[in-house]
């Protein structure tokens with residue numbers, strides 16, 4: 001199983017699409033690792049710089065993350081940058097499926113919760129510990145510490161445990 | 174309780190129900206192109222399970238960048254080509270026979286009512302126009318599809334959109350779908366099938382229905398779908414005539430898929446298009462939709478007519494009707510990419526290619542090319558493109574470029590003016606000149 005703990009990158013915008021996560025011109029790469037330098041290269045977000053990615057393992061964002069193209073290069077670009085967990089209000093279907101298919105996690109929280117986390121932590125160095133068995137996220141900064149419940153479906157959980165859909169399907173079908 | 178068309182298709186293809194509302198369904202076709210498939214092929218080779226579930230159900234094309242533009246795209250094409258040969262995939266379309274996947278595969282008769290189809294491409298929803306469940310997936314789903322012929326989905330929920338009224342002159346299927354996306358938003362149909370029904374859809378040709386279903390994904394939809402009817406039968410007849418004794422017979426068989434009148438929908442909408450005007454997008458999201466009228470201040474650098482949304486013969490006819498005996502503005506470049514070789518040949522036969530070239534358009538081979546900023550018309554930073562494609566994302570057609578989505582008729586009118594305008598205005602000017 002992959003690692004779902006670490007420092008948080010806050011992306012305070014809705015509808016971040018897969019062209020922004022990894023532009024189409026890099027889709028000619030045939031290895032995942034080649035995507036590493038280009039993650040979020042075309043992101044339209046004020047004050048964001050690619051430097052912000054350094055050392056981050058988790059993305060926290062708003063609604064409809066990963067809309068647009070079906071490219072699995074989007075989760076791969078996250079994965080090769082050490083980001084295995086994205087937390088958002090909700091996701092585009094294909095992106096979310098791609099995340100779990102890769103054994104990664106796309107976790108949905110309510111708008112209120114997302115608002116609260118942005119308000120409390122955005123701008124501070126923040127880490128998240130993920131307790132999958134109990135469905136808890138432990139969110140910490142130097143002065144605050146909160147616990148948030150989350151759930152992923154049984155099926156998605158089994159994909160994460162199996163290390164992705166290929167392993168799961170190869171065993172079961 | 175009755176069922177929707179998507180639910181009927183799921184129930185007839187169900188293999189497993191591993192948890193909750195997840196259904197693993199078997200697939201009637203797996204479509205492949207050279208951008209998302211090679212990684213899956215390499216992974217299968219690496220795992221030592223380099224097989225396909227059924228070579229006859231896999232259809233493959235090189236379409237996104239073709240002919241190859243550099244060593245990397247040449248390698249992607251080669252991986253596809255070698256794999257198709259090795260696996261005995263007969264329906265493989267390479268340089269000379271290739272065209273944009275979602276235009277080519279329907280034209281070859283590969284899509285039938287009641288089919289389940291996946292492809293590593295988000296606009297796979299296009300094929301729902303035939304009454305199929307067709308969904309874009311990522312490379313892992315594609316890989317499992319290739320290997321096992323199955324895919325997992327949530328049991329489908331559906332938004333029913335009844336389109337009523339009569340389209341005015343110079344208003345087309347593209348304007349209808351843009352207006353729907355503008356209304357429900359880029360997230361409005363996430364995890365749902367968009368079922369398009371009503372008198373306007375009933376009157377639409379298959380090509381128009383494909384334009385409609387093509388953009389379902391821009392509202393987040395899993396698939397677009399239209400009911401199979403007489404128009405579907407007529408379109409498919411040359412491919413199915415040996416399977417049915419008559420068209421009536423085929424129609425009766427296809428009708429079994431249509432949603433029941435008491436089927437449950439998550440949302441039901443009525444969309445009256447009687448007063449709909451030519452539409453376009455203005456920002457970087459496909460739901461930022463406004464009327465074209467009044468946008469004359471927007472100057473453009475490039476006009477692009479093509480893609481799986483609007484690169485078919487009816488689209489070329491629509492644009493050529495505006496362009497006939499006209500020249501494009503000296504301030505713009507016009508690029509036409511007929512979506513498939515058959516579209517190209519038909520356009521030649523009808524004299525449409527002459528009209529485009531006489532007006533000053535560059536006509537490229539069939540390919541996705543410029544639509545995703547890969548080749549054949551990439552924008553420079555700060556440039557503006559009037560485009561008949563389906564995505565206006567930041568950087569989509571070239572870093573720093575701006576894309577306005579619109580119908581072929583508006584794109585053609587814009588190419589003549591050099592700024593965004595409607596075909597009516599071009600007509601007016603024409604009659605004044607006389």
Ligand code: SF4
Pocket residue numbers: 237273274275294296479480481482540541542544545562563
């Ligand atoms: S024409 Fe554009 S949208 Fe359609 S399949 Fe090709 S790249 Fe994708």
